[in-house]
Amino acid sequence: MREPTHRQFERPPLLIVVSGPAGVGKDSLLQRMKERGCPFHFVVTATDRPSRPGEVNGVDYFFVTTDEFAKMLAQDELLEHAIVYGQHKGIPKRQVREALESGRDVVMRIDVQGAATIRQLAPEAVLIFLIASSEEELEQRLRARGGDSPEQLQRRIATAREEMKRLSEFDYFVVNRDGELDQAVDDTLAIISAEHCRAQPRVVSL
Amino acid sequence: MREPTHRQFERPPLLIVVSGPAGVGKDSLLQRMKERGCPFHFVVTATDRPSRPGEVNGVDYFFVTTDEFAKMLAQDELLEHAIVYGQHKGIPKRQVREALESGRDVVMRIDVQGAATIRQLAPEAVLIFLIASSEEELEQRLRARGGDSPEQLQRRIATAREEMKRLSEFDYFVVNRDGELDQAVDDTLAIISAEHCRAQPRVVSL
Numbered sequence: 001m002r003e004p005t006h007r008q009f010e011r012p013p014l015l016i017v018v019s020g021p022a023g024v025g026k027d028s029l030l031q032r033m034k035e036r037g038c039p040f041h042f043v044v045t046a047t048d049r050p051s052r053p054g055e056v057n058g059v060d061y062f063f064v065t066t067d068e069f070a071k072m073l074a075q076d077e078l079l080e081h082a083i084v085y086g087q088h089k090g091i092p093k094r095q096v097r098e099a100l101e102s103g104r105d106v107v108m109r110i111d112v113q114g115a116a117t118i119r120q121l122a123p124e125a126v127l128i129f130l131i132a133s134s135e136e137e138l139e140q141r142l143r144a145r146g147g148d149s150p151e152q153l154q155r156r157i158a159t160a161r162e163e164m165k166r167l168s169e170f171d172y173f174v175v176n177r178d179g180e181l182d183q184a185v186d187d188t189l190a191i192i193s194a195e196h197c198r199a200q201p202r203v204v205s206l
Numbered sequence: 207m208r209e210p211t212h213r214q215f216e217r218p219p220l221l222i223v224v225s226g227p228a229g230v231g232k233d234s235l236l237q238r239m240k241e242r243g244c245p246f247h248f249v250v251t252a253t254d255r256p257s258r259p260g261e262v263n264g265v266d267y268f269f270v271t272t273d274e275f276a277k278m279l280a281q282d283e284l285l286e287h288a289i290v291y292g293q294h295k296g297i298p299k300r301q302v303r304e305a306l307e308s309g310r311d312v313v314m315r316i317d318v319q320g321a322a323t324i325r326q327l328a329p330e331a332v333l334i335f336l337i338a339s340s341e342e343e344l345e346q347r348l349r350a351r352g353g354d355s356p357e358q359l360q361r362r363i364a365t366a367r368e369e370m371k372r373l374s375e376f377d378y379f380v381v382n383r384d385g386e387l388d389q390a391v392d393d394t395l396a397i398i399s400a401e402h403c404r405a406q407p408r409v410v411s412l
Contacts, residue, residue: 186399193393
């Protein structure tokens, strides 16, 4: 009986979607998870925006031309895509599929609207909403990030407020408090561990 | 906005039920959780069986007389009760209620039939099924525990086999592999952490 029992307890790979308002710390969360050596496949987003100093192609993003992006889109190679402040971003479908087929959990960061799209494409995805502990804290982080005009900042805050209303569309929320990024990582890892213990496992097909 | 936001993220206390076949290690799991200083209320079961050497009244069990047990039952003071090998066991209702009201997560161990009863009384309870990694391993553990005749042992194995079929009635399963009790504890704690991150929190009322 040992063999069948073990097979019974095999845990299919998960598709974990980390979302939340701009400035809440999605990139920082995933970066810390990578630093901790978490054995997940972290999805690399394709974009046609220029790389910033220090960004590495294939690690931070796949940097492509606008023509190349249009081609990927035309060939249905993107799981999800969006235009963010005039620049294109998209999740390469094959990358996600191959990682799942290799048995690895897949982690992706995506905006709130994109998360809703992923939910439709893959109802069995695990959707995590990352939030600041208050609107004030989020505003401070956006200010610290710099680069926004006062009007842009106000628009981002207003957007975040609207996005918070969509919390119930997610499976979980994780609070990313100032100076407590590791707690947010712990919570995220607990969610992933717990999801692997579900009596009715989620099976993602894309 | 800070205050309402914080209130919104308050996480109601959970009722966590650890169940599984005899011999799988429910007591060991809870014991290790206590040793690690987990801040939960661990339910103390009432029983009319005699205490064994080393067992402490009010810690391991509430040891009561058969008459006292009958009185608790008559006064509807037990959340759940069972006769196990001719002896009574029951979960004092007030204890669980008071712990939840104080805001603490409540952890109880209970047999598989009892877990089904708790599910009916408290649909929002978190039900965890503890399993050995194989039937062989479970049999070895029951043998090592001693005290059973070969017939009793076979009956326990047959019961465990039947109980395994009820796995789908639970929310989660945790594998307690030989020599890996700490992993089982980690999985259990991850489940509890994750449940506190649910976008739709479970609210237990008893």
